[in-house]
Amino acid sequence: MNKELDKRVERSRRLLINTLLELMAERPYSKISVANICEYSSVARPTFYLHFRSKDDLLRYYIEQMFLQFAEQIDPILTASMTVDPEIATIMFRQWQEHADLARLLVAPDVEAILLNEFKRYVGHVIDRFVEAHKLTINSDSKIHYVVDFLAGASFSVIVRWIRADFKETPEELSALYADLARPGLIQVLMSGKL
Numbered sequence: 001m002n003k004e005l006d007k008r009v010e011r012s013r014r015l016l017i018n019t020l021l022e023l024m025a026e027r028p029y030s031k032i033s034v035a036n037i038c039e040y041s042s043v044a045r046p047t048f049y050l051h052f053r054s055k056d057d058l059l060r061y062y063i064e065q066m067f068l069q070f071a072e073q074i075d076p077i078l079t080a081s082m083t084v085d086p087e088i089a090t091i092m093f094r095q096w097q098e099h100a101d102l103a104r105l106l107v108a109p110d111v112e113a114i115l116l117n118e119f120k121r122y123v124g125h126v127i128d129r130f131v132e133a134h135k136l137t138i139n140s141d142s143k144i145h146y147v148v149d150f151l152a153g154a155s156f157s158v159i160v161r162w163i164r165a166d167f168k169e170t171p172e173e174l175s176a177l178y179a180d181l182a183r184p185g186l187i188q189v190l191m192s193g194k195l
Contacts, residue, residue: 013051015041017062020055021102029059030110059111060118067122070095071129078126079133082191083183089175096159097171103163116156123152127190136190143195151186 019041023032034055038045052058074088096103106115131138138144
């Protein structure tokens with residue numbers, strides 16, 4: 001693909017995402033259709049379907065872009081030490097706070113399930129990267145999935161509560177609490193050889 005085509009693809013994707021977010025600010029996600037997104041963005045439906053299978057796919061793409069940015073920021077910290085640094089949690093909470101308007105849209109009841117499923121995927125990637133970087137042995141794929149579900153569920157619940165409380169605590173305050181809750185058990189389980 002040439003650079004000009006890459007730019008057009010990215011422009012189309014960005015326009016579709018921005019339109020979806022604008023529509024989500026106006027009405028419930030469940031009341032938004034692909035036709036609405038195309039109409040408001042002036043992007044033809046075939047172009048939409050060239051990039052995305054559905055509005056859920058479009059939303060997942062946006063969430064994935066946020067996660068990739070987060071993963072890039074935390075990778076040097078994650079791979080540098082076996083101690084899970086509270087700085088990772090601070091980066092996570094800051095990212096949500098920096099995207100506060102979007103965050104409020106994503107915790108709407110009709111979007112929350114999509115976000116939680118994506119969150120589980122990303123927590124799985126982070127744990128996989130930690131295990132790989134520190135050459136830990138995982139003997140049971142099924143058990144590591146429980147660890148991912150536990151950590152993703154807890155993290156997600158904390159983030160949702162924080163967003164709904166209008167970001168009352170600072171990212172630093174919340175990350176200190178989060179690290180105190182998550183770090184000891186998580187590191188112990190990953191290093192125990194019982195997985």
